[in-house]
Amino acid sequence: MRPLDLAVLVTTLTGFVLYGLWRSRGTRDMAGYLVAGRDMPWPMVALSVMATQASAVTFLATPGQGYVGGLSFVQFYFGLPVAMVVLCATLVPLYQRLRVRTAYEYLERRFDGRTRSLATFLFLMQRGLAAGITLYAPGLVLSVILGLDVRVTCALLGLLVLGTTALGGARAVAHTQALQFTIIIGAMVLAFVLALRALPQGLGADDALAVAGHLGKLQAVDTHFDPRGRYNLWAGLVGGFFLQFSYFGTDQSQVGRYLSARSSRESRLGLLFNGLFKVPMQAFILLLGVLVFVTYQFAPSPVFFDxxxxxxxxxxxxxxxxxxxxxxxxxxxxxxxxxxxxxxxxxxxxxxxxxxxxxxxxxxxxxxxxxxxxxxxxxxxxxxxNTNDTNYVFLHFVLTRMPLGVVGLVLAAIFAASMNSTSSEVHALTSTTMVDVLERLPGVMRRGQGGDQRELLWTRLANVFWVAFAVLFSQIAGRSGSLVETVNQMGSLFYGTILGLFVTAFLVRRAGGPAVFFAALLAEAAVLACWKLDLVFWLWFNVVGCVLTVAFAALLAHLVPAWRAKPEQLPQRPLRP
Amino acid sequence: MTRGEPNEPHEPVSDPAPPFGGRWSVLYALVLLVLVAVIAALQWLTRHYS
The missing domain is CATH 1.20.120 (Four Helix Bundle (Hemerythrin (Met), subunit A))
Structure with a gap:
């Protein structure tokens, strides 16, 4: 790496860390740590929500996905705007009205502690696995640049994440994410312009699109319905809706972002902004990958990018x-x-x-x-x-074809995205472990003398545990193909069932704690069977998990009167929180 | 993280911005319209260059 690029990279990353430290001053209590005192304006919520979802995986693996599979992956995001609208009309006002700190607190009020524990367990599992994947992406970048083993670089990054999560809080996360996301988008636009300029002399944008289209890279929308097919309009709209609704509505790494807003109005405006810009943004990043593909049709490329x-x-x-x-x-x-x-x-x-x-x-x-x-x-x-080089394509392009200084900036953007996303995930995992697990265990959070030190010790242990878990899983993630697909596939194994718990709370008024608990266990078993037996494409796991949880809960509540909800547990205004 | 009351009940607060109606419905419709427009544009791209 050239000295100027290294200087840009180090300066930008140092700036992010200092900015985060400056912004995190004044966070001294639990409300500050978990929900930033609930005083964030909507633009901050919007950028924080987008930055949490758009990890380095988005900026490293998505152009690679565009290079290999063209624009078809954009269909995966079609359900997101619909999910944002439904979320704004249902769960967001409910969470804000009840002043919960995590999404799973609501489940205990509506059902029972056991159902809350189940949702917490499913969240911790899937988000812990995803944190490993988001850590792997920058580990990959570092290993290529420094020539170190990817296992070593992942461990180094894990230590950095540990430092930021231990120091920061929701306020620091939101402010640094807003700054970083702006720089990331700027870097991607710059990379796009430079990729256009990297096309051979005489080859315009129309020619580039013609070549891409001729070679099958512009098949963006497939209206043919096939439950086992990879990406099509229906899987994207229906499966994508369930996945995104569950992710934004019940995943604490996102719920924590918009619970930090100063009101329900600010939360909703932030989420709707995400609904407006997410699909065009992903299409743009995939198109960048397609441009890289066209460039390499007219220029030498390695036979294998890793x-x-x-x-x-x-x-x-x-x-x-x-x-x-x-x-x-x-x-x-x-x-x-x-x-x-x-x-x-x-x-x-x-x-x-x-x-x-x-x-x-x-x-x-x-x-x-x-x-x-x-x-x-x-x-x-x-x-x-490793026999899959999808995630190395864009990195190779940046390192070999970008001008001096820009390489450092693009790499800083990729690092920033990943560090922030992983920090956000580890923050959510630690918060959920504290609020939904350890606080509820008798004797762990004893009040009185030494209570604060004990809680601090548990928080740090939870932090260390989740970073170590992410580092360990990152080693498996690297061999599982495209990172951007793996992270969503892992999430889809659990998201549908978690969403089913919340949908049951609203729609099946009769269902009580035991009914929904056993319904969720049965539904999760069905999802795992679909995955193991390869019955449907993974985006449909979200639909299967959600629909089966709701259906089983309704059936069990009908069959077993003792498993029905008590009147005081029922929501007073279903679907109109 | 500092101490919090384990599972302390939080007082529900009233929401001054109802989730439906008026400007919210217009905003929801705008988000969905943009989605339809993007899908239509991508479909045009698919057909035009295939």
Whole structure:
């Protein structure tokens, strides 16, 4: 890394840390730590909510997703604006009215302590796993830049996150996220402009889109319904709605952000702002990945973007084969460039494109064979070798094609996003562990002499535990393909059931604690069966978990009178909190 | 984190901004309209360049 880039990176990150420390002054009580004294204005809530969701995974893996799969991943976000509207009309006013500190406190009032414990457990599981993934993304960046093992860099980052979560609070998180998110968006816009300028001479935006479209990267909307298909309009709208509604409505890492707003109005405006801008923002980042793809159709690229994997094969007994594969890949690249140039020329002139198309297909087939051979060699190099390089694509582009200084800025943005998101997650995990678990255990939070020190000790232990959990899981996450998919897939295993608990609270007035508790257990078992048996695409897990929890709760409450709700537990104004 | 009363009951507060009606309905409709417009634009992109 060049000195100027390193200086920009270090200066920007130091600025973030100092700004966070300055903003966190004055946080001295629990309300300040958990909900920032409930005094945040809506623009701060909006940026904090968007920054919490948009971790480094978004800015590192999403362009990679665009490179590999084109724009189709944008459909995953189609349910988000709808979820924001429903959330603003239902749960947000309810939480603000009841002055809860975590979402799960509400469940104890409506059902019982056991149901609250179940929701807490499911949240801690899925968010703990997700924290590992969000930690892995910058660990990857550091390992490539510094040449260190990714396990070492993840552990280093875990220590940094531990420091920030121990010092900060909801106020520091919101303010630093607002600043960082602004810089992140600026860096992405700059990267987009520079990616456009990196296109070969004479190739305009329309030509780039034509090439991307011809190579299948602009298939943004698929209206064909297929429950096992990957991304389509219906999975995005219905499955995406359930996922996003559960994430924003019941995941403490998000609930904690808008509970810090000074009123229900400010919370709702912040969430609606997110609903307006999220889909266009994701489409823009995916399009950046598509632009990188087009650039590499006209410029040399590595056969495998993860330099550590390639280095491992080169150091082994298959070095000669790897060199031969790289030569084939380079030769196919030259053929592709020639065929694409002729195809574009024919398209501009309105002439026949069949001949360059045939040459292009031939070169693509040759390149795919070279790539498959490379992956086979990577597998042969050892079971621990990563064979998926989606997350390295954008990083390679930034490091090799961005001008001096911009590399440092883009890397700082990626770091900022991840550190902030992981800090936010660890803050939520620690808060939930304290409020929903340890406070409820008899004898742990004893009042009286030494009580404050005991609570501080437990908070720090919970902090250390969740950072250690994230670091450990990050090692597994790295081998599971695209990070942006993995983080959502893991969440989808639990989100539907958690959401089902809240929906039952509103819609099934008869259901009491035992009914909804056992309904949730049955629904979670069904979701895990869907996952293990590969019955439906993972976005539908959210629908299955939610619908089954509600249906089982209604059925059990109907069959077992003792499991029905007591009158004092019922919401007075269902759906109109 | 400093001490909090374990599971202390919080007094419900009244919400001066009702969740439906008036400007809120307009805002909700605007968010959904933007979604429809973005999907339509992406669909046009899909068809135009395929």
């Amino acid at each position: 330099p550590a994997g390639a280095a491992r094969v080169r150091a082994g007994t298959h070095a000669a084969e790897w060199d031969a594969i790289e030569r084939t890949h380079a030769a196919m690249g030259i053929q592709k460039r020639a065929a694409l140039t002729d195809w574009l020329d024919a398209r501009r002139r309105g002439a026949g494109v069949s001949e360059p198309e045939a040459r292009l297909k031939q070169a693509q087939a040759g390149d795919k064979a070279a790539r498959d051979s490379a992956v086979a060699l990577l597998k042969a190099a050892g079971p621990a070798t």
